[in-house]
Amino acid sequence: MKLEGRVWIFGDEINTDLIFPHNALRAEPEEQCRLCMSDNRPGWSSLVEKGDILIAGSNFGTGSSRPGALILRRLGLAGMVADSYNGLFYRNCISYGFPAIGVKGVSKMFEEGDIAVIDLGEGTITNKRTGETRYGNKLSKEMIDILEAGGIDGVLAAKGYMNK
Amino acid sequence: MGMTMSEKILAVHAGLSSVKPGDTITCKVDWTVCHDMFFNVDGQDMYKGVTHLDHPERCLILLDHSVPAATSRDALGGVYARDFVKKHGITNFIDVGDHAVIHQALAERGYAAPGRLIAGGDSHTCAAGALNAAARGFGPADITYLFCTGETWYQVAPTILYRLHGKLPAGCSGKDVFLYIAGTYGDATGHSVEFGGDGIANLTIPQRQSIATMCAEINAEFAIFPCDAALEEYLRARGDENINPIAPDPDAQYAEIRDIDLDKLVPYVAKPHFIPMNCVPVTDLQGLPLNQVVVGSCSNGRIEDLRVVADIVKGKHVAPGVRFIVTPASQRIYLQAVKEGLVETLVEAGCVVTNATCGCCYGGHMGLLGPGERCLSTTTRNFKGRLGSPESEVLLCAPATAAASAIKGVITDPREIINGRI
Numbered sequence: 101m102k103l104e105g106r107v108w109i110f111g112d113e114i115n116t117d118l119i120f121p122h123n124a125l126r127a128e129p130e131e132q133c134r135l136c137m138s139d140n141r142p143g144w145s146s147l148v149e150k151g152d153i154l155i156a157g158s159n160f161g162t163g164s165s166r167p168g169a170l171i172l173r174r175l176g177l178a179g180m181v182a183d184s185y186n187g188l189f190y191r192n193c194i195s196y197g198f199p200a201i202g203v204k205g206v207s208k209m210f211e212e213g214d215i216a217v218i219d220l221g222e223g224t225i226t227n228k229r230t231g232e233t234r235y236g237n238k239l240s241k242e243m244i245d246i247l248e249a250g251g252i253d254g255v256l257a258a259k260g261y262m263n264k
Numbered sequence: 265m266g267m268t269m270s271e272k273i274l275a276v277h278a279g280l281s282s283v284k285p286g287d288t289i290t291c292k293v294d295w296t297v298c299h300d301m302f303f304n305v306d307g308q309d310m311y312k313g314v315t316h317l318d319h320p321e322r323c324l325i326l327l328d329h330s331v332p333a334a335t336s337r338d339a340l341g342g343v344y345a346r347d348f349v350k351k352h353g354i355t356n357f358i359d360v361g362d363h364a365v366i367h368q369a370l371a372e373r374g375y376a377a378p379g380r381l382i383a384g385g386d387s388h389t390c391a392a393g394a395l396n397a398a399a400r401g402f403g404p405a406d407i408t409y410l411f412c413t414g415e416t417w418y419q420v421a422p423t424i425l426y427r428l429h430g431k432l433p434a435g436c437s438g439k440d441v442f443l444y445i446a447g448t449y450g451d452a453t454g455h456s457v458e459f460g461g462d463g464i465a466n467l468t469i470p471q472r473q474s475i476a477t478m479c480a481e482i483n484a485e486f487a488i489f490p491c492d493a494a495l496e497e498y499l500r501a502r503g504d505e506n507i508n509p510i511a512p513d514p515d516a517q518y519a520e521i522r523d524i525d526l527d528k529l530v531p532y533v534a535k536p537h538f539i540p541m542n543c544v545p546v547t548d549l550q551g552l553p554l555n556q557v558v559v560g561s562c563s564n565g566r567i568e569d570l571r572v573v574a575d576i577v578k579g580k581h582v583a584p585g586v587r588f589i590v591t592p593a594s595q596r597i598y599l600q601a602v603k604e605g606l607v608e609t610l611v612e613a614g615c616v617v618t619n620a621t622c623g624c625c626y627g628g629h630m631g632l633l634g635p636g637e638r639c640l641s642t643t644t645r646n647f648k649g650r651l652g653s654p655e656s657e658v659l660l661c662a663p664a665t666a667a668a669s670a671i672k673g674v675i676t677d678p679r680e681i682i683n684g685r686i
Contacts, residue, residue: 113538117647122627126337129307139654165387167403184453186483188401195405240288252405253310261412262313
């Protein structure tokens with residue numbers, strides 16, 4: 101699986117309550133997306149275009165089990181790469197069909213608006229402008245299977261547990 | 265090669281003789297549990313398409329975040345939860361009236377026990393590690409999968425061992441141990457955390473629960489305490505007959521071993537917006553004015569927490585301009601607090617004693633903050649906007665620090681009150 105898109109850059113310790121604020125918990129899905137990052141970067145969510153890629157620093161998604169990954173996917177982002185993730189958030193990425201890999205130092209590789217190319221199977225990210233490539237974690241076959249099914253609900257449907 | 269506690273529990277549940285960090289394995293879990301937030305949020309309704317569960321007898325659903333419902337949407341979540349339970353034959357269902365913060369329910373009602381592997385739809389599920397279980401949080405999608413199949417994948421993480429030595433001084437509790445660790449060593453991202461050392465014997469089970477729950481805030485995969493005489497006594501008082509402790513192998517491999525001298529600890533406070541490397545001794549923040557103080561949550565809503573608070577506020581009064589909210593972690597704790605006269609003491613001191621829920625902790629049920637307000641809380645998170653306005657501040661502490669500060673109206677070292685200097 102490969103992704104290519106324009107990058108947005110966020111820093112360290114972006115927690116679930118910034119991605120999916122408390123007032124979004126009781127909102128309709130469209131409003132949930134609009135409120136994404138509204139406390140730390142007001143107006144950003146309306147600038148995201150389909151296929152964009154999110155780049156972040158360390159401990160992205162620290163916090164709650166609320167599925168911030170689902171919100172990021174619904175915003176139209178194609179995937180993300182961070183220096184490191186909270187483990188629960190990372191699982192949410194895979195299970196909600198939102199491609200994500202960890203690459204140490206990725207947050208220093210880009211300027212906002214650069215184009216990134218990500219190879220999920222190889223665990224690499226390249227900055228098309230500078231030509232720099234860095235290596236991170238490769239997704240396991242199990243994770244790629246879940247992403248290719250569109251998320252864990254696709255797997256459940258294929259196994260006969262769900263009317264999708 | 266020897267295994268840590270988390271490695272042993274994962275290996276057993278994967279049907280393997282051993283596992284090591286980096287392995288990806290599939291485990292059958294003992295319990296899959298979730299609370300009302302699984303049903304309360306629009307756009308997260310994967311569960312509605314589920315046709316059948318393989319093991320409904322290993323599922324628990326409990327309502328704890330917004331009960332009784334704060335909004336009609338939350339009430340609808342309760343309807344969905346009851347429908348799901350009925351449709352799929354889930355007999356382990358805890359409804360309003362016997363409710364508890366889910367992590368307290370797992371402990372007081374026998375779901376969490378040594379050696380068990382528990383999957384919870386809440387990030388603080390690691391709290392069950394205080395009872396020598398391997399427990400962690402998952403999002404709604406994974407919980408749906410676990411409800412259906414009773415199993416999921418785990419990637420075995422390397423383990424950091426904290427060896428605790430000695431005994432806590434007066435005025436300090438388990439929360440201070442955690443805030444010291446988080447403030448000194450930072451996050452444990454990509455790692456499990458385990459505890460050992462002679463000092464554990466000097467920590468009560470609720471203090472261990474407070475530490476284990478908070479390990480979610482340093483991104484730990486699991487947080488596990490060993491099973492000792494105190495835990496066995498707790499389990500037998502609960503009615504357990506067969507106890508199967510899991511101990512680490514003597515030659516278990518750790519990514520790091522860190523020693524903590526409990527005798528040298530002081531009360532700690534986490535400053536606003538994040539926890540790792542952002543905690544300081546309470547003396548650094550003394551005198552900071554407060555609008556609200558909270559004691560409660562899966563971290564600090566237990567009977568001994570309420571006793572600490574009642575002991576400090578007895579015969580005194582909450583400072584003018586401060587709202588002091590006290591939330592027991594379960595109906596059973598609430599009842600115990602009534603029987604012990606703690607509720608009377610707290611109300612006489614001007615505390616607001618609330619219904620036993622997640623309450624203020626998640627910013628969705630009650631006790632929210634306006635712009636410019638500052639809250640000192642024993643709950644689990646201090647994220648920007650956690651309790652309402654993004655222009656408000658949340659600082660975290662232990663119950664003694666919270667109670668002393670509520671009385672003074674400013675952040676206060678509880679040792680001053682405990683030692684009779686105020």
